[in-house]
Amino acid sequence: MLIPVGSATAEIEVRRSRFIAIATPIEESEAMRALISETRAQHPQANHVAHAAIMGRDGSQFSFSDDREPKNTAGRPMLEVLKGSGITNLLVMVVRYFGGTLLGTGGLVKAYSEATKAVLEVLKTEELIDKATLKIMIDYDIYEQVDKLLKEKQGEAENLFETQVTIKVTLPKKYVDEVTSQITNLSSGSATILDCQDSQ
Template structure:
């Protein structure tokens, strides 16, 4: 199973000046099309006096959903190079908005392509990326007397999620590498801990 594509580590806003035109890039991680559209709408409100707000987005675990828009620039000179920069970086679940303030000098087709693509490339470099992997989710259960020790052992080497204590004992969800359930059970047994471990699903998690 191929791991999902990486995602931007953080939201950034960068600026590039080309022949007195300012290219302000807002790049943010997003979960879906609706979230990307909210980012675009917010940027338009924040920077209402700009001539163009050109956009590109790549979405989905495999980056299969793409969107771009030239917003009044000559066709293919803004959204397409922005999208090419995102896809060239191999990231997904990301939206970029490049806001252009015209500086009075015409850049030509090649100049626009370089400016818009370069703006997104600079923003990606500033944001950084987070590699991701598929993980098996395992529910681990233990009695009240053993829960604390089980949790401490798991936290030494693994991601522990959704910890809960109840009258009948302790439980938590642990993310393990795909196919790692057997190793988890063996580790608990080797540590002399009384706990059950059962698979509950699969999810995307940051790579270690």
């Protein structure tokens, strides 16, 4: 599965109706509801703000709404596009400004689908990787070697320099055993390494 990196926006026009698609990362339905409300507030003149969302590590949680468009002409076709994208933890909202011409059910399905496809084309994504967070306490004399090791293993670290160096690092789970072993060896067993809760 893929996950979004940042947000993206795209716009299409169909018979003078504007369809503005906004894609943004989410991980829970509460955040999704807040983002939809915020988008409505930013577009008070819009006729509709339909949405579709996929969440969960395997993309098994769904949400969609036609927002007063005829049933299954907006949110459902948007969701079908998302399901086919291989992306999870993603909310797509399509803001519609009515252009005066009725599009019919087929026209609406096509327009909402096309707007969703357009925003996915410009959305940046990355592979969803299982990650873990470690808290590592080491002496200063091995800090540079440990820092280099963590960078090599795609670690994202926050450092606290006191009597010892405390490093809180998030890295792919597949490297945890190797990193733990190497730091234990570098420190001759004096390092403290705690496995914090999984970050994803």
